[in-house]
Amino acid sequence: MPEVTLVEAVRMALSRAMEDDERVVILGEDVGIDGGVFRATDGLIQRFGSSRVLDTPLSEAVIAGVAVGAATQDLRPVAEIQFMGFVYPAIDQIVNHAGRLRTRTRGRLTCPMVLRAPYGGGIHAPEHHSESVEAMLTHVPGIRVVIPSTPAKAYGLLLAAIRNPDPVVFLEPKRLYRTGKEQVEDNGEALPLDKAFIAREGSDLTLIAWGAMMKETLEAAAQLAEEGVDAEVLDLATLKPLDQAAILASVEKTGRAVIVHEAALTGGYGGEIAARIAEHGLLSLIAPVRRVTGYDTVIPLPKLEHHYLPSVDRVLTAAREVMTYA
Amino acid sequence: MPEVTLVEAVRMALSRAMEDDERVVILGEDVGIDGGVFRATDGLIQRFGSSRVLDTPLSEAVIAGVAVGAATQDLRPVAEIQFMGFVYPAIDQIVNHAGRLRTRTRGRLTCPMVLRAPYGGGIHAPEHHSESVEAMLTHVPGIRVVIPSTPAKAYGLLLAAIRNPDPVVFLEPKRLYRTGKEQVEDNGEALPLDKAFIAREGSDLTLIAWGAMMKETLEAAAQLAEEGVDAEVLDLATLKPLDQAAILASVEKTGRAVIVHEAALTGGYGGEIAARIAEHGLLSLIAPVRRVTGYDTVIPLPKLEHHYLPSVDRVLTAAREVMTYA
């Protein structure tokens, strides 16, 4: 079993999907000979040819729109947006077409496409290269929003996304692209697209996170264990549809929840999760639901970025605080 | 004092702002001789000339981008997007530029612009003409998101928006454009852009809504009064920045909250509000926080639309249910 990084796992899933299904095509800026600016598509054009791995002109709106059109005619396009900060021109197609095609034609046409984009901060990138606006997309009916946090999840979830008959936005935590390796078997097995994963079992409080923030969250949990606090950690993985049952089951057990995301607080997806708990899990709550998030400011350029991204310490502060309720 | 409809109040505010400040210009599709498809700008081109009221080509991205550019050079553009369903191509400029200019230049350049758009369903409109995706915008740092629910609020809030030194997205409940009249004095007085309004005082539960949904919400409150339940109704008006203090004060008093919005549930702004309550008002909560919202589906075409939009009955059901907790 090969030891791979997250970005290698993405590539492995792409290869496998292309191998398995002739209808899968990849399109985006620099996905061809360059192999993608993060090398997620490295080697694919050599292997599958330029009729299946397509360098596009620099136009995000048309990348998404071409994927929609192609998906209606039995291709399985996997479109790449180079950085999430450039996804906005693609949103029109995602909301107004990709997410609606099935229901507006009552199933006559469908839109089995994947829109991949690396997201998030912490890599000392230039302006507009550190955004995480997953929450904007979770509000869009008819689509799925998926964010892996480990190589194995990247592989299994991306395979599932490509095979899914509906549009999936697949956001990759670029900060974790190469930070760790994991054994991932290229066995073609997909993971479910509606389940959260329990990354750590525990009984005292529930930490909920996804993507890159899993790192800080798990570190916080380890630290808490040393302090005698047994945290359960949920990796949401699929944000939409939300695995409400998993969240409620955990909070029922622990009575306390802290949600961690790097996007801005207001209108962030943490709100949705806290709301589900406040609606359906209120009676099991011992403590207020805390969110540890980015601030309601633009994510700063590298010199100040570390103050913005939720740190292990900030997660710990929130966790310790909710532990004061009993 | 003239009795005016909501759309007339919008026009009154636009006229007043243009009268008061030479820098105010209006741009958008059909805002000129046609006076806007809802007549919000009727008569303005005749009064202020075509150098201040500009019909644009059919291009939402450039409408927003031109407004950004003009705002950096001391104009006060008020840009209209004809329907909220067509706002998506403008989002790039709102997120990547309008909301960031001040902070990314550390105050050197600013972006005092308003982006107006009619939003919401219930007018038996064609496809893509009934969206309310305010939540997507509330997540954007650096901007304000404002939604009036009455003629007087439309007048005062729009004046405030135009005078505000930062970008404001101003969403108008088109279902209420002509449904009621109210005396509004054209006195140039703006309303605050960070305050929720108590539309009805009460002590038993808090109903929170904005825009068009204020109608059903207030009707529900009236009905509840007949049932002996004294509901307080908050009109959020300014969604971003959120008047958290007003929400918490009310919930502290009532111990119960029901949030009403017509946008889809998941990722809707109701999540943010419920989260604030779950975080800062948990101890005063007697009952779960309920959300009465549109569903996580595309808003249906007119034949089924009434099943989608929250009805007075659905608000009542939720309100009665939270009243069972004591």
Next chain:
Amino acid sequence: MKKTAFTAEISFHRYLDADGDASSGLPAFATKAEALIPLYEAMVLTRIVDERAVAMQRTGRLGTYASSLGQEAVGVGVASAMTEDDVLVPGFRDQSAQLWRGVSIVEHLAYWGGSERGSNFAGPRHDLPVSIPVGTNFPHAAGVALAFKRREEKRVAVVMAGDGATSKGDFYEAMNIAGVWKLPVVFVINNNQWAISVARAEQTAAETLAQKAIAAGIPGEQLDGNDVIAVWDRVTTALDRARNGEGPTLIEAITYRLSDHTTADDASRYREDDQVRGHWKEEPVARLRTYLAAQKVWDKQKEEALLSDCRDKVDAAMEEYEAMLPEPLEAIFDSTYAEMPADVAAQRATALTAAGD
């Protein structure tokens, strides 16, 4: 040093002039006048559908409606040049093309009457439905064409939109990618001179819309969109090019929007009746009728038979439309996803309860 780096020319095509005169010559397919009769009939049918639909809207039986009055030749010319296997990617005023291709009048009314079922049409199942967000359908056509190219199928995507739509970035981006990838697409612009209240001259400083093709390095041309023969002929040429792997073409069909923008519009606010009256002299139906009559393949009797046949068809469709049972509210939920997520299922249950089921 100054030298010429590039030159371009845009041509304009017409066979049948406003007086129904075709003396400047005809393409082969049109030399037998009978061949034009189906096109004529389809144009008349569309006109009657539009007329009735507008009337239905006025009496509350239909939603906002966009008539294609005066522009029937564009869609009929385009659709009749296509094969069934080709894919139509229509805008919202292309009922003449959709009806030709097999969308039924009932389905058309259902859509504009406010039911998604209208987009689940029996016509070519692979055609895209009406696209309301202006310009967003151009990229779809490129995507559809990519699928054809990938599978080496000799099929073409044909996308239709208005003059206003040419101002959208989507239009340009789609032409550009289709150009560089040599995709089998035909871009058809119905330049009816108006985008709601915005006149063609306020939409762009470009002298023609066809020249916008030059930006993408693809061929563009202009034709008289009131001449169904020119539309058929030039679209056929463009389809052939596309089918032969020679890439996309942009076609600007010049027409005039004789009606209001939609039933929600009042065009008298922004344009002179005189202008409209002038354009009535150029409309496509009368000129073709004049020609057919001159060719002795059409007469008053045939005209009356056609009108009554069209009216019957539309009457029958209206009846069928009005007799349609409402969809159950479950329809809101049932095709949102292939596999219904738990949240949607729960909300479906809520909705059923709220509706008292």
Next chain:
Amino acid sequence: MKKTAFTAEISFHRYLDADGDASSGLPAFATKAEALIPLYEAMVLTRIVDERAVAMQRTGRLGTYASSLGQEAVGVGVASAMTEDDVLVPGFRDQSAQLWRGVSIVEHLAYWGGSERGSNFAGPRHDLPVSIPVGTNFPHAAGVALAFKRREEKRVAVVMAGDGATSKGDFYEAMNIAGVWKLPVVFVINNNQWAISVARAEQTAAETLAQKAIAAGIPGEQLDGNDVIAVWDRVTTALDRARNGEGPTLIEAITYRLSDHTTADDASRYREDDQVRGHWKEEPVARLRTYLAAQKVWDKQKEEALLSDCRDKVDAAMEEYEAMLPEPLEAIFDSTYAEMPADVAAQRATALTAAGD
């Protein structure tokens, strides 16, 4: 009937060829060779700034950096043709223009070093900062120009971007609105043949980028972007047109990206060294130096003095940059809004606590 509806021609301009030969004639401003010296000096300064910046990035003292190696003539030609009152709307590789206009080297380094303070520059306070999202700055230029037009100021907005940027809808939409509103804008495209790994020919089927102007009905032209005289001259003409109310112009300056896309890129993955070597023969600095030397206004001594002066400037700037105190973390919050909302204030307090203040 077929007739010609429209014709267009795109011209190409050059004064100084790759060998430094200007024998085909020079515009008036350049006839005195001394006048070119400031342009030469600015180009050399930019080159040295870039060289040092790349080195700083390699040693972790700067973030990802986009060198303008080989394209210095474009920005210098553009900026030197502008007045201070005009507004520059730069892309992310237009440091040569920004430095000319007054952005300091320290500010430039601060920005690419990861501090927003770099965009709060002392250079023209009305200039826009670097724009990273490709194409999004085109509409800004139209907006800036709208402000000038509204106030009847004789000022011009000049926007710069790359060949890749011409594929964005924003480019087209902005040219189109500028055309129809006759806005005082000059659109300058630095066609350096590459958009990261995507070669010019894969970006569009258009033979020239200048011809994209035709889609907006505005003038477009191509020039040798390695010839600072051609850049200065043609931009000056376009600025004059704009100032005289004649509307926008598109200028395509042909150059070559001699460096990697940025320090994060490895161009050897997608292009042959041979191609790059070939283009070194056409680069703008050497050809101007050759010309100035031939005109006897430049020599080895001057060159050495210039180089050492530039290095001193850059050294001093680097020192100043490295000595900059970090901004307090409050800066994240303090200019998000003119008036700080309660939420932001609360979060500011949280952040201060988290940082242990």
